[in-house]
Amino acid sequence: MRAVWCGFALGVIVLQRLAKLPGWGAWLGLLLCVSLALTWAVWAWRGHDSARGWQAARHAGAWLAIWIAAVCIGLGYAAWRAELRLAQTLPASWQKRDVEVSGHIARMISQDRGAASFLFSVESWRIPASQSQALPDLIQLSWVARDVPLPPLVPGARWRLDVRLKRPHAQGNFGLRDAEATLLSRGVRATGYVSDERRAKRLLPDARSLSVQIERSRAVVRARIDAALADAPHRGIVVALATGAQDAVSDDDWRRLRNTGTSHLVAISGLHLAFVAGLAGWIAGALWRRARWRGIEAPLIVPAQQVAVAGAVVAAAAYAALAGFNVPVQRALWMLTVTAIALWRSREVSRSHVLAWALGLVLLRDPWAVTAPGFWLSFGAVGAILFAASGVPRVRREDDAALSPDELDPMREHDAAPPRVGCLRVFSSRISARWRAFIRRFAGRLADSARVQWAVTLALAPLSAYWFMQIPLIGPLANAGAIPWVSMFVTPMVLAGVALPAPFDAFAWQSAHAMLSWLIDALGMLEGWPWALLRLPQPGVFALCCAGVGVAWLLAPRGWPLRWLAPFTWLPLLVPSAHGPPPGAFRLTALDIGQGTSVLVETSRHTLLFDAGPGPESTHAGERIVAPYLQTHGVMRLDTLMISHDDSDHSGGAPAVLDAVPVGAFVAGILPAHPLWASARTRGAQTVQCAAGQRWQWDGVAFEVLWPDPGPLTGKPNAHCCVLRVATAQGGVGAVSALLAADIEAGTERTLVARDAAGLRSQVLVVPHHGSRTSSTEPFLDSVWPLVAIFQVGYLNRFHHPHPGVYARYASRHIVLARSDADGAVRIEAAPGTLSVERFRDTQRRYWMDTASE
Structure with a gap:
């Protein structure tokens, strides 16, 4: 399945690079290609040949055919989704005009005292009878208080509004991100503003769909945080860690986080979701082990391990919904779900298969995720961790096997000693053995953490240079302290505030804000170091490919040949070619x-x-x-x-x-x-x-x-x-x-x-x-x-x-x-x-x- 999902992802990526969608001829070509590839794969797998080399070649050809079919299917699926979404288009003649729409607020994007931005799900348009074109179901609106105060706006509230719309349009500049792709990913097919707030009318009843309830819960949590922290300088980070909304993070906080390579801490990432899932699974398993039903212990009915896994998945899904289902959270949730299904079915599944399934499921839900940096950073970081960790358990088992019998069992050395002296020696030997074991475990975990940090920093450096035009050299040092601080102290305190009732929630969020203040001050000092940040122009395809080869070369298992040559592959990235015109031009x-x-x-x-x-x-x-x-x-x-x-x-x-x-x-x-x-x-x-x-x-x-x-x-x-x-x-x-x-x-x-x-x-x-x-x-x-x-x-x-x-x-x-x-x-x-x-x-x-x- 790894080859299938990777081929599917490649097809989706190719589609997002096309200038126009495939026509009928291209669709027929895709269908023909898929048919021929699958036919060849079936024939190659069923064929028998006495020559072992020829049989291996046929199997390799079958896998290549399956991969080609997956690429075509991915391209066709993304094109089909794009056709459906682009079919909803605002008529050009409706631009610059006031249009009356009725519907409900689907999601709040940002809101302050005098203005708000939100996604509006349209239920009906006031249109001419002759209009037969499919109109957008979702539009993005801004509402600025001019003549009357801004009314309370909450997800699910139904309104009839006079709006002035235009088709999705973003500024197009060489090398910069295209905001039109973001709007398309959200399903937004028109943008605009409320043109006459005096004619706006609240309608009843409110929408009650599951998505609305989720968004309303997020809005309630944000309102509680705003009330508890008021104008605190780092309130936006607390809001981001609780609900995934990053619009309230201040510019100064963003600058410090970006320049120190710690901006990923603001996003609700897989690490945070894993913490919630692990805590919920432990609680569910512990309660289930103590439960009884009609005198029968609950674990005899359903194993406590399965209950713990189910509790972890449910808690992770709830937290992902609160976070707004961003791409890193989706990736972590799908990886957890696939692992949970394997555990429930008592099957082993490799980590690379889990990551491949997550990749495919994320793109099935949102083919436009590949246009966002979060997709590449999230999957790149996890892929680097898995690649760098390959072979580590085998090495650790070899190290354990190298321990002497006396180190493993201190009693052997003192079997023949006198009773009193032997007991003292045994006691002291056991204490020293435990300390040695503790130190070794601590050193092993510290080495694992350093290896993971090294792998992530190295793997994300080319992606950071491409998306953000900088490489935070201080990143490994900053993350070494920031990741455990946020994961072990700040995030649990933020989540405690979400779960606790008033006034205890305010105490939790204020404590989290105080800890964030210490962290931001420390990052500010690191940011001031002269070598903390390396700024680079956006690299081209050749430089990125060379840097990618260098990353894989350096992270390869021990014994990989000529590892000392790997840093030279980074030269096109770190020493870009001259970009100016020639003299006289x-x-x-x-x-x-x-x-x-x-x-x-x-x-x-x-x-x-x-x-x-x-x-x-x-x-x-x-x-x-x-x-x-x-x-x-x-x-x-x-x-x-x-x-x-x-x-x-x-x-x-x-x-x-x-x-x-x-x-x-x-x-x-x-x-x-x-x-x-x-x-x-x-x-x-x-x-x-x-x-x-x-x-x-x-x-x-x-x-x-x-x-x-x-x-x-x-x-x-x-x-x-x-x-x-x-x-x-x-x-x-x-x-x-x-x-x-x-x-x-x-x-x-x-x-x-x-x-x-x-x-x-x-x-x-x-x-x-x-x-x-x-x-x-x-x-x-x-x-x-x-x-x-x-x-x-x-x-x-x-x-x-x-x-x-x-x-x-x-x-x-x-x-x-x-x-x-x-x-x-x-x-x-x-x-x-x-x-x-x-x-x-x-x-x-x-x-x-x-x-x-x-």
Whole structure:
């Protein structure tokens, strides 16, 4: 079954990498492939041949055919599930419109005093009679209190709401996670917000399904924790350990946990579930051994071991439900269930078979789990532990067999001694033997723990580099103390609070919070060590494969040849190749950050970021997208951060960027009193106000600021935006240039044209003011005359950018157009005489990505 489930998983993974779902021809090909493979497998297994070598070859071919059939079945199953889910689609004409829906709250995602986000299970739509399209059953809504206070929102509550929806859409950027896959995994086929809270009406009765009851129990536990801990700084970790909800964990806690490699402690993992299952099994077995029925001891009816196993599974399932059935919990629950079934049937099952069954069952339930890092980290950690532990029991038995008879039985040495002296010697020998046995057991367990920690750290390092662009070097030391502390003290205290009534629950949670405070303080000290964290660009497939081979090589059983060569396989991961363009060329990446601007310009050895997108006042794009993008692509230092002006969709993300990477120079068109100046100086950046006439060269690429004029900034922010021109060779033959125009408007465009129309000529134009009708005048476009125009706009944004007339103005000039709401991020490779354009949704397209932009 290991080969079957691994092949099934490979098929599921392949499907999630496809740009479109299989058509009828592909379905027929899959069916034919499965039929031929199974036919060959049956023939090979039933065939008989006298030659032993030929028979072994036939059996190997049969297993290969079964594996190929499993791959095809996995791909077909994932495609079938995707077809069913994608069939529920919000009509494009319903976007931007108010729609009335009735249903119940399925799950609370986050909630505070003035806003809430939740999953809403739709029971009925108020739709035209002619509508025959299958509509979404589950939508994700946000409810912001504006005119009236936010009402109590609990899972199961039925409401009739006026909502404004759109199809699932997420920003698409090279190397970053796709949130559309997360929505698809949840079954969400539309997102939106409550458009008129005054017309919202609570309906009766409440929904009473099992899933609703589970979610309501989770909400009750969270409310109790909130009441007990109020505004305690680490309350979010307590909530996460109790219910699996991680939205309340503070940014500071996340940073410390990530940088020390202990972020897995916040998730309810298999270790926590195993603790609950073990405790429940022990209690169930102990009670059953003491139970009697009609004078007959209960273990004579059903063995206490089976009752203990059943109690462990029931408790684990209850805890998994409380945790929200995340992937690590599902994996642990399925492994426990498979093991329990084997024990009930008095059969032995290998650990690798248990892990394979868990892998298949997780993907049967959720084929999109492979798109989440938790899937790879969870199965990778357990697989590494099992691989590293192979052969350990045999070695330990050999060590035990090497003990001398006198060590095993201290009585043998003193059989002939006088009675009094012999008793003293026997007593002292027994004590010393017990101490020696205790020390050996303790040393053995310590060695096992170190071996497990070594295996997990080594195995997860490449995955951490891929998903999080960092390897916490301090991780083994931090986990050596944090894992037992959280597992033995914090988690039991949190669970005790869940089980205990008031006011004892508050005491338990406050105790858990105090212990967490000590842990977080200790992690903060470890985080401050200069070598604690190694930041890396996101590795490619080749580097990951090499590192994976090195992990297996190092964790192989003793005696594996040439183990000293294994560390060299990590060199492609630890020493990545140069990622910048060649000298004399530049790369321009217009990020997809929604409504706003952020453009990264890279030369051979330098980088400049033009604007940083929205900040906390809007979509947190600077923190969610811009800073992670820099880290993903190995930008460990910005030579220049240029903030064009003080509009939140351009400058809001600057603090997140300043926190994430060192900045050499901070150049901006913002007023002298703006706090960004002080923030940049505090971080060691040189600060300069941008002004026309500023010029510099990097690696054969010329940079020139065209606007604003030197002197004090006056007027509204759009009137003194920084305008930057980048050229491969100033004035040279075949030069390629790009113009970053920020939010300049018609007046500034006229001034620039009148001053030097020829100096505006650029092959690439980041469209002024997101395509607003107040910009992109005819004379300006005639002067720039771009070959490529990039619109950085949000999906269905409330400003209706780009304006249809302006967009038509660009299209009439036969310019290559790219817009972030439809194409995602756009990457321009510019070199003298050459220009290439890459759109994210063209080269990185997946079948779930929606193409509608209007």
